[in-house]
Amino acid sequence: GRTNDVVYSVASLPRHLVPLLRYWWHSAPERHRRISQSYAAIIALAANEHAALIPEAGADPLVRRSGYRSLHRTEAALEEAAAVVDMLASEYGVRARVIGQAELAAAEPALTETGAGAVHWLDPWTVSEPGALVSAYADLFTRCGGTLFNGDAATLKPAAGGGFEVRCRDGRIDAEAAVVALGPWSPDLLRRFGYRFPMVRKRGYHRHFDGGKKLHLPLQDPAFGYVLAPMAKGLRVTTGAELSGRQGSLRPIQLDRAEIAARGLLDLGAAVEAEPWSGVRPCMPDMLPVVGAAPRHKGLWMNFGHGHQGLTLGPATGRLLAECMAGEQPFVDASAFSPARY
Ligand SMILES: Cc1cc2nc3c(=O)[nH]c(=O)nc-3n(C[C@H](O)[C@H](O)[C@H](O)COP(=O)(O)OP(=O)(O)OC[C@H]3O[C@@H](n4cnc5c(N)ncnc54)[C@H](O)[C@@H]3O)c2cc1C
Known part of the structure; x- marks a missing residue:
């Protein structure tokens, strides 16, 4: 201040x-050094992951x-x-x-x-123009066969027959797996599933x-x-x-x-x-994003808490999450980002 x-x-x-006190605890030199090493491992690969998408998305003039x-x-x-x-x-x-x-x-x-x-x-x-870059990636996603739906994530709940359901404008969607990627809103939704994630919310203008x-x-x-x-x-x-x-x-x-x-x-x-x-x-007290499986709900995954660098890290943590979900060898060690640490 x-x-x-x-x-x-x-x-x-x-x-x-409470989140600030935990932030302070994680800022002790030795803890901060270990955190920096985990962070460096993924941030060093972030631009490469964008590099793979930018030309495909026709976004070169934005970068x-x-x-x-x-x-x-x-x-x-x-x-x-x-x-x-x-x-x-x-x-x-x-x-x-x-x-x-x-x-x-x-x-x-x-x-x-x-x-x-x-x-x-x-x-x-x-x-x-960060918004234009994200829109170009969204267009690429649909061109590659993905479908975007609009709906209220707060309606997410376990489905009767297994998996999850969520309400969208076009009706109900049932899926084997769901990813909570709501940035600063993620802890509120996850509270309903019994998870308590402390978060330092830093507003910027x-x-x-x-x-x-x-x-x-x-x-x-x-x-x-x-x-x-x-x-x-x-x-x-x-x-x-x-x-x-x-x-x-x-x-x-x-x-x-x-x-x-x-x-x-x-x-x-x-x-x-x-x-x-x-x-x-959306800053986590240990300054690392939360990427991986929900500890107590099969098929529920998390990808949030990217703090000051969510635009930068999006493609890298997206790839890390996809590899974890597919059971592949992750391209960076995923353990430091595991939701189970909270
Ligand atoms: C001032 C400022 C400057 C920044 N500068 C940079 C920078 O230079 N580089 C960088 O890499 N990052 C920067 N960031 C950080 C970056 O913006 C965040 O890390 C990033 O947006 C997080 O991405 P996210 O997708 O997890 O969350 P968000 O981008 O916050 O997206 C979450 C989405 O969930 C939606 N949502 C919430 N509740 C619901 C619901 N119930 N149903 C459906 N949807 C819902 C929200 O509307 C929102 O669209 C900056 C942030 C700020 C505030």
Whole structure:
């Protein structure tokens, strides 16, 4: 709460207290190191899984493969970041380059403030329209023979003759197996089946700005806890984590602060939307997604809790789940992600 990365309202803290305490417990250095190794194993394969789908889905124009930058406003902050770059390179093979103020200014001429320079993270891919990417994948799924139904997942229940049933707009569907993949809504549904999953729900906001200057690559501004990204609708300002009530804050204070900070870096132009968008990042206390079989219900499977990186991880955890369901050898060790750990 001391910086703009994370804010909370005291009134909503009781809702977050137990998951947060477990989050803190898992943040102890040795536990965090083990978690990072499990996370690294799957995140390292995430872009490959997208790579297999992107051309098939005709989504190449949506994807940039040139990384993103983190701006550091002072020499001390840049030096600290350089030490993290060295650590991540030696422990996890993450590729990044520390660039000075002049190189940053040349790469992003729109910036009127370049601080001490930046870290250019070279490996990440970024997307100009995440919703369009997901729609392209959904179209690919139907072209490959899949069928999409709309319905209320809360109607999911064990079927009389075995398996599961769920109500859809087009009627009832019976299936041998069901996957609960409802992001932040998953624990609520699973409670009805007797499972209690603690979850840290981190709300984030974004808003687009247009009519000002443009950036070539997304730019993180860690001093003010937000990201500026060139998107199809304009420059998007995205905030960090708000530990709020179910509906979020009425006045997204992090977004207000981020907008002021961003206006100090470049000409942002005017807001595109009258109201900002907000969504919830479904974070598990041990920071790993929940992927695998429900411990006490044959045929019930889970795939949720992807936290800050659900778009990135979707194809990888989808493949992992499919391999577990088909009884195949999983392409990464599935044990760290097992629902049975809760
Ligand atoms: C501000 C912000 C920025 C983010 N940035 C990134 C990023 O840069 N990269 C990245 O990889 N990830 C990012 N994420 C995280 C990412 O959005 C999530 O991890 C991801 O959406 C989780 O996917 P999911 O399918 O599990 O859940 P969701 O995307 O939340 O989908 C769950 C779906 O279930 C539906 N649903 C709920 N209840 C029912 C019901 N009863 N019946 C039927 N349907 C129901 C909901 O409507 C929803 O469509 C960001 C999140 C936020 C909030």
